[in-house]
Amino acid sequence: MSTKSFKGGCHPPERKAISAESEVLAVMPSTKMVWIPVTQGGAPNTPLVKVGDTVVRGQKIAETDKFMSAPVHASISGTVKKIEPHLVTGNTDALCIAIQAGEDTSESFMEPLDPFTCTKEDAIKRIREAGITGMGGASFPVHVKLSPPKDAKIDYILGNAAECEPYLCTDAATMYHSAETIIDGMAIIMHITGADKGIIALEDNKTHLVPVFEKAIAKIKANPVGPGAYDISVELCKTKYPQGGEKNLITAILKREVPAGGLPAHVGCIVSNVCTACAISDAFRLGKPLIERAFTVSGGACENPANLRVPVGTLVEDLIGDVIRIKDDELVQILSGGPMMGVASADASFPVVKGTSGVLFLTKKEIHIGEEGLCLGCGRCIPPCPMRLSPVMMARSLKANDYDAAVRFGLMDCIECGSCAYVCPARVRLVYRFKLGKGVVKARAAKKNAAGKAAGGK
Numbered sequence: 001m002s003t004k005s006f007k008g009g010c011h012p013p014e015r016k017a018i019s020a021e022s023e024v025l026a027v028m029p030s031t032k033m034v035w036i037p038v039t040q041g042g043a044p045n046t047p048l049v050k051v052g053d054t055v056v057r058g059q060k061i062a063e064t065d066k067f068m069s070a071p072v073h074a075s076i077s078g079t080v081k082k083i084e085p086h087l088v089t090g091n092t093d094a095l096c097i098a099i100q101a102g103e104d105t106s107e108s109f110m111e112p113l114d115p116f117t118c119t120k121e122d123a124i125k126r127i128r129e130a131g132i133t134g135m136g137g138a139s140f141p142v143h144v145k146l147s148p149p150k151d152a153k154i155d156y157i158l159g160n161a162a163e164c165e166p167y168l169c170t171d172a173a174t175m176y177h178s179a180e181t182i183i184d185g186m187a188i189i190m191h192i193t194g195a196d197k198g199i200i201a202l203e204d205n206k207t208h209l210v211p212v213f214e215k216a217i218a219k220i221k222a223n224p225v226g227p228g229a230y231d232i233s234v235e236l237c238k239t240k241y242p243q244g245g246e247k248n249l250i251t252a253i254l255k256r257e258v259p260a261g262g263l264p265a266h267v268g269c270i271v272s273n274v275c276t277a278c279a280i281s282d283a284f285r286l287g288k289p290l291i292e293r294a295f296t297v298s299g300g301a302c303e304n305p306a307n308l309r310v311p312v313g314t315l316v317e318d319l320i321g322d323v324i325r326i327k328d329d330e331l332v333q334i335l336s337g338g339p340m341m342g343v344a345s346a347d348a349s350f351p352v353v354k355g356t357s358g359v360l361f362l363t364k365k366e367i368h369i370g371e372e373g374l375c376l377g378c379g380r381c382i383p384p385c386p387m388r389l390s391p392v393m394m395a396r397s398l399k400a401n402d403y404d405a406a407v408r409f410g411l412m413d414c415i416e417c418g419s420c421a422y423v424c425p426a427r428v429r430l431v432y433r434f435k436l437g438k439g440v441v442k443a444r445a446a447k448k449n450a451a452g453k454a455a456g457g458k
Contacts, residue, residue, distance in 0.1 A: 003204050005238035006251040008386040010419045012166050012241055012340065017298055017305040020172035020209060024294050024307045030322050032101040034075055034313030035086045035351045037094045038062040041133035042069035042141040047097060053080045058108040058289050060131075061097055070141040070354075071131045075291040075311035078102040089336040089350050090343050096351070099313070110287035115188040116225065123192050123284075130283035131354075132290045136160060136244070136273035137337060139355035142280070145272075146192050148265035154193040155268035158253060159186050159200040159277060161209075162237060162244035165338025167298040168358045173307045174275050174294060175209050179216035185277030186232055187225055188284060193270055198232035200274070201253050205239040241340060242417040246271045248386045260413050295356050297324050300363035301331035310352050316359050317348040326361055333367055335360040340418040373426035381420035381430065387413050391420035391430050398437045403444070411437055 039045045043066035049055060055074040063071035078101040085093035110130070115123050128143035148154060159182065163171040175182065186198045200213055213234045220232070237243050237252050247258045249271060256267040264271055272280075275294065282288040291312055298305040303325035310319070316334075320326055335342035336350065336359055352359075381391040389410035397406035414434050421430040 003236045003238050004252045005240065005243070006248045006386060008384050008388065008419065009240040009242060009248070010384045010422050012422060014205065014239075015166045015298070016169050016172075016205075017167070018169040018173070018296065018307055020169065020176040020206070022169075022173060022307060024170075024173050024177065024309050025323075026309045027319065027323050028076075028101075028311070029314045029318035031315075031318045032076075032078075033081070033098060033315075033318070034311050035096040035098050035315055036061070036072060036075060036313035037086075037088055037096050037351065037353055038072060039094065040070065040072055040131075040312075040354045041139035042066070042144070045069060045072060047083055047095075049080050049083075049097065051080050051083055054078070054102075054104075055080060055099060056104065056106045056108045058291060060129075060289075068141060068144055070128065070133045070143075071289075072097075072312075073131055073289040073291050074099055074108075075313050076101045077104045077106055086351070087349050089345065089353070089356070091346055096313070109289070110283075112287050113284050115284045116191055120192055123188075126283055127280060130279070130289045132276065132279050132283060133354050134273060135275040135279065135290075135293070135354060135357070137341065137355050137357055139353070142272075142276060145270060146189065148193070148263070148270070152265040153268055154195045154265065154270055155197065156254060156270075157186060157189050157193065157195045157198045158249055158269060158271045159198065160244055160246070160249060160271050160273045161200050161202045161206070162249060163206075164203060164239070164241045164244040165340055165342075165357070166241075167360055168296045168338050169298075170294045170296045170307050170357060171274050172206060172209065174278060175206075176212055178278055179209075179212045180219060181281045182274045182277045183213070183216045183220050183232060184225060184285070185279070185281035186272070187220065188280055189270065189272055189277065190232075195270070196231060199253055200232070200234045201249050202234060202236055203239040203243055204236045207236065210234050210236075241419065242386055242415070245386060245415055245417060247415065260410075290354055293352055293354060293356055295352060296358035297361075298358065299335075299360040300366050301327045301361040303327060312352060312354060314352045315349055316352065320348060324361075327363075330363045331361050332364050332369065333362045335362060339367070340422065341416065368427055370427070372428050375428055376426050378425065380423050380425065384419040384423050386417060386419065387415060389414060391434075394437070395428065395430055395433055398433050403437065403441050406437055407441060412441065414438070
């Protein structure tokens with residue numbers, strides 16, 4: 001089996017401390033309470049419950065009528081104790097619904113639905129009603145992704161199994177333990193979108209999972225679940241970062257390039273994380289909303305790295321002690337996500353949400369904490385950029401407040417993967433600068449658009 005790749009990227013230490021074969025431990029927070037953010041992808045939701053209400057696991061507790069949205073469900077059965085802002089990933093506060101578990105363990109799932117006999121409209125509606133968002137980190141509403149422009153012919157569905165971020169091992173465990181569910185989810189996505197072929201894209205550090213998938217594919221071919229469930233295969237990609245980025249994966253596997261400002265659908269492709277495919281299968285086969293999340297706990301300050309499965313809304317701090325053992329004297333940073341694109345948190349009082357792929361407890365040896373130096377103009381940031389941009393010129397333009405020049409050098413095409421910052425000898429916080437720059441560009445565009453509308457209305 002040949003190994004495919006893309007130009008650019010870098011090779012940070014993998015630090016995958018947990019084998020795919022290891023059990024994913026299902027645990028509950030020590031407080032038996034969850035803090036569920038009202039919005040976890042897409043347009044803002046409005047609570048459907050009030051303090052004092054009794055809710056059951058799977059019950060919808062927040063939604064909006066906007067298409068670009070995903071409802072949120074109770075992840076445990078119990079009583080709504082609070083509806084108020086709470087710390088979430090990124091050191092910001094967001095409106096959350098706090099539920100205290102009771103003795104009742106009943107559930108409120110949807111009725112199972114055959115994805116191959118229902119209409120496409122009903123299938124899209126089921127995915128939306130299940131509140132499924134991308135589980136690779138972006139948290140984009142999946143029913144929107146599976147509703148591409150009418151003029152876009154979808155040829156391929158790529159199952160993103162790269163999991164290129166260091167430390168993170170949840171996708172690998174899901175592949176090992178739930179390969180059949182992933183293949184079922186892939187078949188459902190292919191049927192909904194009319195794609196002719198499905199491809200599971202694995203990095204070549206996970207070759208031991210190829211026979212696991214081949215067995216699952218052979219089973220679905222022997223007992224087809226419906227039309228479009230046959231042509232699924234596995235392809236290997238070179239192990240490097242950020243191989244799991246949508247555009248990089250498409251380039252590596254299909255040799256197609258998503259145009260600037262474009263979407264994968266524009267080149268006949270849709271990319272789905274393997275855990276998302278599992279959630280889609282469960283939504284149809286079990287009627288189960290996305291109410292729990294498997295994620296990796298690791299890092300040098302974590303004594304017992306593991307893959308955990310918890311109810312959405314579980315506070316990380318409520319797992320420390322009983323489930324997670326931390327070396328407090330060595331801990332210097334907590335990250336939600338991986339070390340390349342993860343977000344640092346002041347403490348562990350943030351909840352696990354649908355897009356949480358990992359929580360890392362890092363030591364001084366594993367991260368750089370200190371002042372950034374002056375840009376040396378060495379250009380080392382250019383070769384690893386997977387989008388073939390010029391980070392050094394983007395950074396210089398932003399420093400000079402020349403946002404138009406930064407955009408010309410590719411600012412809005414930056415995927416914020418951090419490859420440039422990883423290789424920078426001066427430790428310039430490039431991604432931070434690019435995020436701020438994008439914010440300014442978007443704010444200016446919104447202001448200009450509003451001014452144009454106001455002028456047109458006179």
